[in-house]
Amino acid sequence: MGWSYSTQWRSKKQLVEYLTDSYRFGENQELLKSSVVGNNHWYLAKQKTTGEIWIGLDMMQSGREDGWGYKDLTASCGPVEVNCPISFLKEASEPDPDSYDAQWRKRVVSYHKSKRQKAKRSYEAGMVVQYDGTDYRLDRPAGSRRGWYVNRQPDGMLFRMNARQLGQAEIRGADH
The missing domain is CATH 2.30.30 (SH3 type barrels.)
Structure with missing residues (x-):
């Protein structure tokens, strides 16, 4: 699984427009929603034939003169990124309890819990x-x-x- 770059994507915005185009998902899948967090484009997609809703990730980066590029993954095949919106976990189909997806979701929940705790910190002089x-x-x-x-x-x-x-x-x- 490599990276895909194109000089047609001169900006992050242009790349996100491509990544959310219905043509990309074909006839059997439907994009339900997406969110950009930093250089991660998270999305929920539905398999029309089975009704399964799954989480996908497009890691994005600038290739400078080569334009912007992305690498796509699903939650079942191993993202290490954990900044997926927590609402996506609630809307996606339940994974097999022993799967990588289930373990990854636990790390996502832990990340968001830790982030909330850090935001609640109060600081005092000294x-x-x-x-x-x-x-x-x-x-x-x-x-x-x-x-x-x-x-x-x-x-x-x-x-x-x-x-x-x-x-x-x-x-x-x-x-x-």
Whole structure:
């Protein structure tokens, strides 16, 4: 399974338009819905003859002068990506409990649960977080830009840690 590129897809938008075209799915399958998350195009499709609803993934990337490209997978054949919309899991047909698809769905649910927990974090001045192996003490919120001003431990250099970095950091406790 390789990547397909075309100079006809000069932008991500053009590629997504191609990926959602009914012609791509043929007469026996129907695209029910799709969602772009980063460079992943997730979709639900229905097999018309059996009524089975399955999850598909088109991983997309820019080939620069070669245009945009994609690699297509189904949930049953091994995506490692876990940012599939959780609603797709609820609408898709139930997989065999011992299948790769079932194990992958558990990882998707775990990813979304972890993401919600990180979003609920509350930060206070004096907390210590570890990001990329280095400890930082939270100094003060960065205001409307989000994130925090932090002091790198132990040298005290001041930095601004954006919200994405802060969400990836591990909370170590409070600085005493």
